[in-house]
């Protein structure tokens with residue numbers, strides 16, 4: 711009987727107390743339904759590719775082709791890629807995606823974000839030489855996480871500019 715009284719008192723208190731939780735935290739319902747390998751395949755990798763596609767040279771039988779952006783729309787596309795990589799790293803750090811040891815995981819995500827922020831700035835400056843340097847750094851930053859957390863996804867570093875085709 712006494713216990714019931716206490717419970718009723720608690721219930722009354724709970725009912726009257728103002729909401730104390732942070733409105734931001736209470737409103738946030740992050741969606742992590744897409745598994746991490748698909749986040750990589752559909753968000754991270756295409757975004758990085760969009761940045762990587764903005765430089766280099768393709769070699770075909772017709773000869774060499776400069777792949778650098780030619781119009782404002784093409785420059786924007788390359789910058790969009792870098793910006794998307796930055797934002798995607800935030801998602802990687804969400805509970806539901808982050809893997810233990812979380813400090814290492816988050817450090818790799820931040821390393822990728824730091825490189826991608828510089829990538830975006832270099833695109834804004836249309837600094838192709840800097841973009842080429844950064845594109846290798848970006849590849850290494852991605853691979854550092856793969857080496858620790860997904861050895862199966864880690865690939866040996868591949869040169870951005872492929873060698874010309876062999877002529878026999």
Ligand code: HEC
Nearest residue numbers: 746747750751754755758815818819822852855859860863
């Ligand atoms: C914080 C860690 C982390 C970072 C940073 C990261 N990845 Fe990944 N990535 C993973 C993990 C973990 C997997 C394997 C997922 C699994 O276990 O199935 C993966 C898998 C992949 C795959 C294979 C996906 C598939 O189809 O299975 C690709 C491609 C990929 N990552 C690209 C990238 C690129 C490009 C970047 C950088 C721009 C990047 N990743 C940055 C953790 C990371």
